[in-house]
Amino acid sequence: MNTNFSYDVHAGDIEQGGSASAALKSELRKIGICEEQARRAGIIVFEGEMNLLVYATNGGTVNATVTSEAITITIEDAGPGIADIDLAMTPGYSTAPDWALNLGFGAGMGLVNMQRNSNFFEIHSHTGKGTLIRCRVNRRKNDAAD
Amino acid sequence: MTFVDVVILLQAESLFKGDASDTLIDHAYAADLLSDVLALTEERTTLITGTISPQVIRVAEILNVIGIIFVRGKRPSQEIIDYAQRLDIPMLTTRKTMFEACGLLYAHSVRPCKNRSALDD
Secondary structure (H helix, E strand, C coil): CCEEEEEEECCCCHHHCCHHHHHHHHHHHHCCCCHHHHHHHHHHHHHHHHHHHHHCECEEEEEEEECCCEEEEEEEECCCCCCCHHHHCCCCCCCCCHHHHHCCCCCCCHHHHHHHCCCEEEEEEECCCEEEEEEEEECCCCHHHC | CEHHHHHHHCCCEEEECCHHHHCECCEEEECCCHHHHHHHECCCCEEEECCCCCHHHHHHHHCCCCEEEECCCCCCCHHHHHHHHHHCCCEEECCCCHHHHHHHHHHCCCEECCECCCCCC
């Protein structure tokens, strides 16, 4: 049976930044996902929700679906979109404003870190329309034993 | 050394005395950029930082951080301290710089946690 989790992320809501990932990680642990996979999913969502908070014009949504095989995370917004995805995926490249740097973010590691922690990663973006990122973290066969 | 030993070594103030305050501290990672903490640490660790944004405790939660040492006299908000208390993540603040804190801890056998560099790909 699939288990679904969904979180809205509001643009510029600094106080709540990171709350979706913390909530998801806690839920994943409760349903028996091992610490390593829950940590990887948590890192992916943390980076994703900080991107929504910092860059997306109207925020966006984080959805996670857990099956017996994997945790699939979808992060979606409605703009402004990424003009050059290859450049955005370059470690160290960042267009973060100063206020994001003051929070400790904007090192240009976010998308790369999402990819590193995923068994599967895809990103689609259209300028003026929005960005969709889908990541999959494969489950271990003996999650419940962790 | 334990977290209580670290308080003495760094002439620090414990922000709350959690059940975990006798936890052994043998590895640490120091950074102000939480992006780097998220991207480059590869095991549970104690975090040394001067960043006190609300995200610091959520990063600590995601990474299962053992404890947080705030340097340069930085003091997080009461909301962050309360959140850490619920998670039982001990926190302390010291007037020492990050450089001094790291040096003192290294001299007392605390070592870097398993980590990667941004060049590793």
